[in-house]
Amino acid sequence: MIHLLKNSRTWRNVKLGINSLMLHKLRSLLTVLGVVFGVASVIAMLSVGEGAGAQALEQIRRLGSNNILVDSIKALDDDVSGGAVRRRMVIYGITYDDYDRLRESFDRIRRIVPVKAIRQEGRIGERTLELRVVGTTHEWFELVQRPLLAGRVLTVADIESAGNPVVLTEYGARRLLAGSHTVGESLRIGRHYYEVVGIVAGGDDVEGLQTPDERVDAYVPISTVRQRYGDISYRIQSGSFEVESVELHHLIIEAASLEDVEPLAEGIQVMFEHFHPQEDYRIRVPLALLRQAEATRRTFNIVLGAIAGISLLVGGIGIMNIMLASVTERTREIGIRRAIGARRSQIIAQFLVETTALSTIGGIIGAALGLAIPWLITLFTGLPTIITSWALLLALGISMGIGIIFGLYPAVRAAGLDPIAALRHE
Numbered sequence: 001m002i003h004l005l006k007n008s009r010t011w012r013n014v015k016l017g018i019n020s021l022m023l024h025k026l027r028s029l030l031t032v033l034g035v036v037f038g039v040a041s042v043i044a045m046l047s048v049g050e051g052a053g054a055q056a057l058e059q060i061r062r063l064g065s066n067n068i069l070v071d072s073i074k075a076l077d078d079d080v081s082g083g084a085v086r087r088r089m090v091i092y093g094i095t096y097d098d099y100d101r102l103r104e105s106f107d108r109i110r111r112i113v114p115v116k117a118i119r120q121e122g123r124i125g126e127r128t129l130e131l132r133v134v135g136t137t138h139e140w141f142e143l144v145q146r147p148l149l150a151g152r153v154l155t156v157a158d159i160e161s162a163g164n165p166v167v168l169t170e171y172g173a174r175r176l177l178a179g180s181h182t183v184g185e186s187l188r189i190g191r192h193y194y195e196v197v198g199i200v201a202g203g204d205d206v207e208g209l210q211t212p213d214e215r216v217d218a219y220v221p222i223s224t225v226r227q228r229y230g231d232i233s234y235r236i237q238s239g240s241f242e243v244e245s246v247e248l249h250h251l252i253i254e255a256a257s258l259e260d261v262e263p264l265a266e267g268i269q270v271m272f273e274h275f276h277p278q279e280d281y282r283i284r285v286p287l288a289l290l291r292q293a294e295a296t297r298r299t300f301n302i303v304l305g306a307i308a309g310i311s312l313l314v315g316g317i318g319i320m321n322i323m324l325a326s327v328t329e330r331t332r333e334i335g336i337r338r339a340i341g342a343r344r345s346q347i348i349a350q351f352l353v354e355t356t357a358l359s360t361i362g363g364i365i366g367a368a369l370g371l372a373i374p375w376l377i378t379l380f381t382g383l384p385t386i387i388t389s390w391a392l393l394l395a396l397g398i399s400m401g402i403g404i405i406f407g408l409y410p411a412v413r414a415a416g417l418d419p420i421a422a423l424r425h426e
Helices: 002-006 009-022 025-062 096-105 156-161 170-176 222-229 258-275 286-329 331-339 344-381 389-415 419-424
Strands: 067-072 089-091 109-124 127-136 148-151 165-169 186-189 192-200 217-221 232-237 240-245 250-255 281-284
Touching: 009 344, 025 286, 025 344, 025 389, 067 258, 096 109, 096 250, 096 258, 109 170, 109 222, 127 170, 127 222, 148 170, 156 217, 156 222, 165 170, 165 186, 170 192, 186 217, 192 217, 217 222, 250 258, 258 281, 258 286, 286 331, 286 344, 286 389, 331 344, 344 389
Parallel strands: 089 240, 127 217, 165 192
Antiparallel strands: 067 250, 067 281, 109 127, 109 186, 109 250, 148 192, 165 217, 186 192, 232 240
């Protein structure tokens, strides 16, 4: 098989084409560089776009694709401004009645997690940290899944007994429990004492996307929070004394299936519009955000690929330019080959072999460089990059295609030379 290949016309064309390229090493090298940088830029830019998109999608998935998030927000009419008249009592947000209505009205809800959040100072010995005390149920840890680092999470018995267990995030534990026992330590939050029963990884807000958890969370039974802190909070701001009454700060609603998420969100929106005319709530649907982010990532990749593809186009123009010059230089050679019986197809094949060899070699070197650039970007900047197989195949395929497309015109022009006129060419 190998012997037949070496004696075939194709193999002779390949050897002849490579020998022609080696006669002008520097010119061939400079021509290849255009393809090298083009392929490398395509792979590198697509890997950066893929990494950034994957990071955003992962943050959205952390919210839960089946979840619907409802947040209490202060209505614009109740916002305290710099005017002379200031309201002393502000009542807004999600109520316990809303929680009960949701449970009774929608059969496609699998479960609802109520959340009551207040800010309090946590203290162990001389170490202090402002915590977000999150009163919730044991189901929080099923819908907002974070790795359990030590101990346990809240249980049904904790909620029913309105006891004093607390689960800290890793950040809070490191700040407050440094040098101490982790699980079993007594933690003072405000005026009350709690027993640390577990530690979980905490969340962070990324790119304006607010996750349900924060890194300074302290999770306690919602029954305990209602009993010890009530629904009223006090705030002094700009010389005014304001009283706020918020029953629930958040609801995390899990739909029975992925197909139920968007219809369920629409139903919840209608219900809240009826009972909350002041719009003191906000509904977020991670599934909708996920689809939007995926569409944005696709558009982003197309734009990046198109920008990087321009450099490949420039490399293809360089190949065409150099091959046209080669046709002019080798006019007499072409005339001799035609005179001794070479067909036009053989002339075309020879020049196409040369352009394809240039683009293929440039594509392979560019792919190697394209694999190294994302690694260097991640190493020095910390930005996530993901190299996909389709990006490699796309860049290599385009580079080989450019060699054929941009080499076709010079090859046809060479084959179309009149043999007699070519032999007279000096």
